[in-house]
Amino acid sequence: MTAIQKLRGVGPALAKVLAANGVETIETLAAMEDARLRSIPGIGANRAASLKTAAKAQAGSSPAAANADLAAQSVNSKAAGQEERDAQAGTSPVQAEMDAKLAEAEAARQAAEEKAAKAQAKARKAKRQAVQLAAEFAEAKVKAKQKARKVKAKAKKAIEKEKAKAKAILEGRAPEKKKKKAKK
Structure with missing residues (x-):
């Protein structure tokens, strides 16, 4: 056998x-x-x-x-x-089969409910992560804007300084400075 x-x-x-x-x-x-x-x-x-x-x-x-x-x-x-x-x-064989199928359907329902509960928990976790990422993004955006303002201000100062030098050179002040340095 x-x-x-x-x-x-x-x-x-x-x-x-x-x-x-x-x-x-x-x-x-x-x-x-x-x-x-x-x-x-x-x-x-x-x-x-x-x-x-x-x-x-x-x-x-x-x-x-x-x-x-x-x-x-x-x-x-x-x-x-x-x-x-x-x-x-x-109980008849038909009743026993119906009971078995009912038990099988109940088990499937419970499994589906557990799966749905897990999916909901996963969705809640994903939502929390999305909120956290959005907050981090907003914070990074603010920091980037502040840094850009500082860099822009520094660049403006550097440009003004270079303009002043250029103006001085054009007015002829620069050669005098060189002469003074040479006398010392």
């Missing part, structure tokens, strides 16, 4: 669900009735068909294929026993 986990398309989670419903080998799955397979939570008509096809193909190539009928009888008797227990408990 081949473990159900070795079947293509069956991961750890699905293998756990199948095992909980009495399907522990590929041969068991291959011999299982379609309606019984579809009654397992999380397995719909399409998935049941693809699993069954893969199981039959793999079971046909394994040496344990001869025991498939025996396994099917075992699963069918377990299923009948489960249905009887469900009937005594007041």
